[in-house]
Amino acid sequence: MTDELLVEIVKAEALDAAAVALWRTWSSTNPALSSPYFRWDYTEIAARVCPGAAVAVFRRGGQIVGFFPHQRRGGSVQPLGAPMNDYHGVIAPVGSDITLEDVARLVKGRRLNVPGWIGAGETGEERGTVQVELPAGGYDGWYAERRQAYGKYFKDKERARRSLAAELGETQVRRNVRDPLLLDHLIDLKAAQYRRSGLHDIFACGWTRDLLHALMMDQRPDFGASLAVMTAGDKRVAIEFSLHAGDHYHFWFPAYEPTLARCSPGILLSMDTMRLAGAEGVRVFDFGFEGETYKKYFVNARRTVREAVVMQPGLSAALNDAAAAVLGAAGGRGEAIRASLRRRWSTIEACEASPAGRLRGAAAAARSAVAKLASRKKTPARVAHA
Template identity: 30%
Template sequence: MFIAQKMTARCCVDSVSIMQIAAVRPQELGAPELALWREFQAADPIQDNPFLSPEFTLAVAEFRPSVRVAVISDGGTVVGFFPYQRHATGVARPVGQGFRDRDGAVLAAGCRPDAAALLRACGLAVWQFDHQIPGQLTAASSRAQLFPTPLIDLREGFDSYVQVMRRRSSVTLKGVNYKRRKLGRDVGEVRHEMRSLDAEALRTFMRWKSSQYLRTGKGDLFAHRGIIGMLERLQHTCSERFAGSLSVLYAGERMVAAHFGMYTPRALALWFPSYDPEFGKYSPGFIQLMTLSEDAARLGVEAFELGRGRHAYKDQFKTGEIHVMEGWMARPALGTAIHRVTAAPRQEVVNFVRARPQIRAKVGAMRLTFRSTRARVNNFTGRQR
């Protein structure tokens, strides 16, 4: 068991129950706490998401030392875990900010902590989130909006999903099947590996993804050694309740697409998809999306979550959706006032752009031009030296 003496406070959930909280580093959690964490996930389909798994939190904590877990206890019994990253001025953000698609706590049935008291116990002022599970935490001072997250419903199996696709997206389904057959004829037999442990395949995937970020004007996540180490760790993480998964699509002996994701017994998360541009005319990413759905259904996965965000391909392949919250919860503190006049308005602007494809495309083009210009200037400066 961890030593619950790092930072403790009492958290009032209602007029009857009093809870205790200890904020610890994830590495300080013992096997009993981790087992309870997984048990709470297994009991609740909404919480059974790989981004809320202890394995993900531990992997991120290896290169982000600001990661903490608030362990919530009631009468000496642990009833919940709240993972977060601590930032300046007492602002808490989700673990893996910038590359994860689910936020929140993992709680025992009936546990609904008061967010203000939870923040106070952890020495925090604000909890800012954008993929929060609705209804988990309550706070008098808060602001949040609901956003849809598309998913592929696999509860009735892959064949049932294909039948739904035939009714609502028959053109998409026919196109994917045609291109898969053509890829097989032109290059070689198409096959899919759900969990590859090949280190070279991982390096190839990361090269593709870095090139994609460069082409689209986005910051390259894989330029950071910490992200690389996290994927290397997750690639070899597999247990009864969680698996990191480098999935690879081959045509003959050629690797044509890859996806790095994670899954629990109930949910597979779309995370980092990529493909070899040489095979772009075959739409290998779409082929892999269908094949991943088939493999996931075979494993008993009930939902393939495609991640929040408006993209045409998600509308083509989705058969359902869930909702997540974006916003903040706070307690009275200096950090709360600072947050309200800085980060909160910026996020509203970001949401405005994301919700409008035409504006988003123009912003993306401007970003690409800026990054390309900066790269040319850096190259020129390097030659002058």
Template identity: 30%
Template structure:
């Protein structure tokens, strides 16, 4: 085995084709965050992106995309932005994980959304978590019957709110894979507001993440692309989503809605209509990602699995990293595993968000008065 580390943008067309070939050959790798297009886009925006090219007998056997940060700290490609990572290879490939880290000049590699069961990383998996999916391989109606079986009350309530929204706000219209950049800007503004309102860090306050999203929105190849959807009441956008797809799988990424219409549960109404549009477009699955919202439990008709774990080589930086990350990872797993704790944590974050918003408004008010007094515009 030979391991060569390069930047994704340095891969030639033959190497990119091999990446796509390996990805298509293994159903567990059918995720756009594992696609070469995503790796190349990340490389254009971030200096720390690398890929280890694994060759065996002169033929490429696998690719390992990752981020190399200071002191040899390794992170999955896209880090907190992505819901899947791993080694792109045949399912039989097994590397010495510590030798892989040595070749990548990493002292430690932390993962929390690794494709479960990959031979190279399986010995280091500390937990395996379910990721619910909407499975349309038997058709949309079969999926809808499963949703109804999961929770007939929830489905009935959402359908009622869907009709009420259309009746009171205007006829509903669903747009699938819209290319309009203005629609994307509307969605990202909603998402930023949601992050702030709920006490989370606003990802779109970082210009490179906005640029990455715009780059992905412009992608529309047969095997990889961005999918922007929007639900309208009359001519007014009320809820949307932006995600990435392969030829057969759409991965949930950034859902959001206009809070003015919150009483109609527009986010869930949108998800039902998005599911139907995804199935009609030929997609087999919508991957909703692990953990989080209760709505995933009754929309799911299948489950994938992702793993959490850590590989390290003896070093001072690996030890410091372990002390800083392990308590947080354990606490997060406990909270995500217990709905009552998740709801309590969510309430605390939302309370923090309200306080922060109130303080920002108070700080802005004197500035607005001063500007008005001085004639500033």
């Protein structure tokens, strides 16, 4: 059948100039693909670094109709750059009917794990991501609109800026910083944060650190990654690593000086980044998945994505059911452990390229889940007072 959807799995470097031109055209003309993660540049750079990197090339009637960049971990398939890739889907023209389920069937993994799928599909659950879309008045227009809606919140941030300046000196922000040592410092701060929180350290595997460095150091005219840095007086108070392409800016990895939390340096840095980048033509600032309280005061737009694990029928699904049954047999504690492991497993699997690494990560997650459960049981219940 000439309209049958077929796939060829290739290395990114095997795509010829005509295929790359299609990719660039579709990612720049399909509004659903506006995120920097859909750019050919992201895939080209990430494919050099990510273990198991490949591209699924979809064809109908001999013609290319879509691309899906991904990585393999044993029998599992994930988006290229997972667990750090916030948006993923098929790079295709507007109106494409290639579904999540089509991709899972054709790439032939035991399972396809996608936390932020853009495009057609019915498997999984909907999640929301949030953005700031600057109005015609640019940053000043956005700020006036937000301050009118949330006066108390933004007056508090104005006081925080004055307090920071009074304590340490006037604040300054530098954008488009590409300093490898500073990026390493930020990564170390994030890694320590993950460990304190009992989460899997996504940077311990090494290649994730290398990916951020590769993205930052490969400067391109309409695509890149860089640091924004805020100082107050002589003290560095906040850093953020972001990905940007065209008029879209994706906030990615933030960190701030915890002793100055009362002055909200991380939030002030995001605001100043929007002001400066907005003056240079950026119009959309993506804050990723909704959840953190501060985002509701900032954002004026929302996207719906799908979080899904698409399982192939047969042995893989049976083994997962068996594992769930074993954990469930442990009773109430086993159920709590299973819920915690399920949330963490996709991150561990994506980070760890070797079976031994995945096993170590799973064991650490199990220990953390047990410790948290034990801690909750030891915590006395609060007594309400009239």
